[in-house]
Amino acid sequence: MIALGPLAVAFAVFVAAIAGVLLLWWRGDRGRGRHQAVSERSPFAGGRLPSVHAWNRYHARYYPMALVFLAFDMEMVFMYPWSVVFVREGLIAMVEMGMFIAILLLGVLYAWRERALEWA
Amino acid sequence: MGLTSGLAGLASLRGLALAAPVPVFAVAGFGTRTAVQDLRLAREIELVDTPRAAALLLIAGSINPAHAEALARVHDQMPHPRATVLWGGSAVPAPFSPEVTRVPWGEDPTPAAREIFRSLLNGSRATEPPLLPDVDPVEWRGVGPYGQGGSGMTGGTPYGRPMAELAPDRDGLRLDALPLEIGPFYPRLPAGLVVEMTLAGDVLIEVAVPAGLDRPPDEGPRRPIPASPFERALTEPVRIAELELARARAHLRWLSDALINQGLVALGTRALRLAHDIGPGDAPRIRAFTRQLGRTGLFRWSLPHGQGVGAERIAGAGLGPLSRAAGLAEDVRTEDPAYRALGFRPVVMAGNDVPAWWRVRLAETAESLDLAARAGEADTALVGRVESPRGRLEPDDSPTARALPLVPELLTGLEWGDAMTTLTSLDLDLDESVTAASPALAATA
Known part of the structure; x- marks a missing residue:
């Protein structure tokens, strides 16, 4: 038991x-x-009935989201091995990571300018 | 925990439910818009945005009979238990039962709403049955022997509704275009306004406003009682101080609705309180409130930029703050000698988009309070046309009637959120339009 x-x-x-x-x-x-x-089941849009079915295919616009994902993903891919050798390499590793993140940041800024951070 | 204390706990739960504000979906009929808006300040009532969240349907004033079916559908969309309260109004709209609770105009509907809510919750009052017939527009049946299959994704026409048609979208693809009609009782729009739109994703690719909205209700009063100072100024001289205070209040009432549309409910409620509190000489309070709105990042981040129509397109239309935000110095008050004597100059900006409309209205609110403080006993000297909060008002012509045709070109191409912000920022008022078109008023002018 x-x-x-x-x-x-x-x-x-x-x-x-x-x-x-x-x-x-x-x-x-x-x-x-x-x-x-039937009238209790119908969706609310101010009192009128919808004229077409709500099953609707639209462009979800994943491409700009993929750009942002790549920028952050690459950052993590490099950061894992870097964290292993960081203590041994010291300041040089620190500077290298700074340069890497600065380049990635340019990518994020580019994505921001392209309105990738807005879901639309 | 014993059975007795468990039951006591349940009883106190019921007590808690009864102590909650009554969820009310309000429909503002002709001339009742401000009274319904003031219910936001009532602690006992919570105005909800959809009948799905409501227990009570509050119908204020007279509803155009053309919208009776839509009103009945809104009623049916409330979950059980539900009830209806008529506030003012001359006749019970068609499918509603004549025994529905009535509160006379001028009385506070809050106690009646509270009492009905209580009786609904403790079961002493039965819920209202659906008003519309329980018939599917078309039976859902495909081509197969069991009603399955056929062309399209589901086969057949589900509940009489065909699948959406294809249309090109902004990425050069051909995807579904969803037609959608909002109104006549959509919470963010004035009651009676219907907007027909076609959506690709959340982008509006086609917008139309059906004509004939500014039709007076067949029954009930043709003019709100009492008439607003702007309507009186069409036929008689009115104190400038009174007129300008009314203008400031109208702008603040618009601001309240517009802020609530932005999700800023606390600020919106404050704007509504200000509309009640302010007096002549309170311009510094308005300017402080404007600065506070600026600090929220509203003008810079939240409102859509660069969506106005061209200044040449609306030149001469007399659209009040919309015209003046487009750099046009159109204001009936400049033609009035009484205003000229006060040194009046219209607020003109060159933004011509939604943030500019907001800024012009806020600046005008403060300016109106300054004018009201300076005007003393002075009366208006111009009769027959007046600058209402929405623009040039004449006996047979209202700014809302002139602004409605601009809606399609303003909204097409916007995303849903920006479109709703733009629509609420136009400050459309069908009541004003109905009053201006009313033969009674044209006769007195």
């Missing part, structure tokens, strides 16, 4: 969660047999 302890707790949490869901369902509109009318 002691070995079953954590399992029993997990099972109790599982049962409690199911009971909670059933309780909410029973107390909610569906459990009381209340049907949702």
